Amino acid sequence: MDLDQLVNTATQNGKATVAVAVAEDIEVLEAVSLAHQKKLGKFILFGDSNQIHLLLSEYEPHLLENNDIIIKHVHSPEEACTQAVKAVKNNEATVLMKGNVATATILKAVLNREYGLRTDKVLSHIAVFKVPSYERFILLTDAAMNIAPNLDQKEQIVQNAVQLAHAIGIHCPKVAALAAVELVNPSMQATVDAAALSEMNRNGKISGCRIEGPLALDIAISEEAARHKGIENDVAGLADILLVPNIETGNVLYKSLIYFAKAQVGAMIAGATAPIVLTSRSDSAKSKLYSLALAICTTKNL
C-alpha cells in the first residue's frame, strides 16, 4: 500500500481545476506535469510568467502549448496568492495549491475576510504519510496552520482529520492525542486536552473514530512499546491519526518522517470552502502530486 493508490482514486473523482500560487518552481511544475499525465485536471499557474515559461521550456515543454495549462502573470508572491485564492472563490478553480511560497503568505490570502476561503469551521492542516516501517497510512495534524490550538480547536482539528480519513477509506480511524506522557498532568496542557478529547469520544460528542489520550508517540505507533509499558487500549500501536499539541511538534514530526524515515507524504488544508494543497516548499514533486490527489479525493467529501 502506498500513496499511488490515492492518485488512482483521484482519477475517478472527475477533473479538478487547480489554481497554483507561485508556480515558478521545478518541483511544482513537475507535479503539475505528473498530475496532468494522470488526467487529474487543468491548471492555472499564477506567478512570474517569464520564469514559468523558461522552466517549462527546459523541463516540461509539452505543457507549453497545452490548453489545460493557463499561465497568469503576476508581480509578486502576494499577488499570486491573492489571484489564486480569488480564482477559487469565483469558481474558476476547484482546488488551491501552494507553490513556491511561504505558508504564511498563502494562508493570509486564504483567511482574507473579503475574498478568502474561510467557513465557520476551523481550517486545519492534515498530512497523510506512508512510512516504510509502518503498515498503515498515518495522518498527522496540525503541522502547518494552527499554532497552539485550544480544546475547542483541537476538537474541530480532529473532526477535519476524521472526515479526511473517511474520504480515503479509513472507516473508523484510531486517533492518538499525543503528549509526552500517558498520565494527565495539570501542568502539561496537552495531557489535559488529550484526556478531554478521549472523553468527548466516549460520550459521543466526537464520533466516527476512536480517540485515546494522552499517549506518547511510542505507544501510539508501536504495539511492542505499548506492551512493554503495560498500556492496553484500541489505539495503542495502531494509530491512524496523530493529533499533535502544537505546530512545532507537528512541523518537526512532518519533516522528521520525510528526512529521517524516508516517508511519502501528501498534505492539505481542510475546513475551507475548497481543498488547499499545502506541502513544504522543499517537498518533492511526487509529494506535491500525492497532495493534489489527496485534495481531489476530498472534493466530494469536504
Ligand SMILES: CCCC(=O)OP(=O)(O)O
Ligand atoms: C507542511 C509544512 C509546511 C511548511 O513547513 O512549509 P515550508 O517548509 O514551505 O515553510
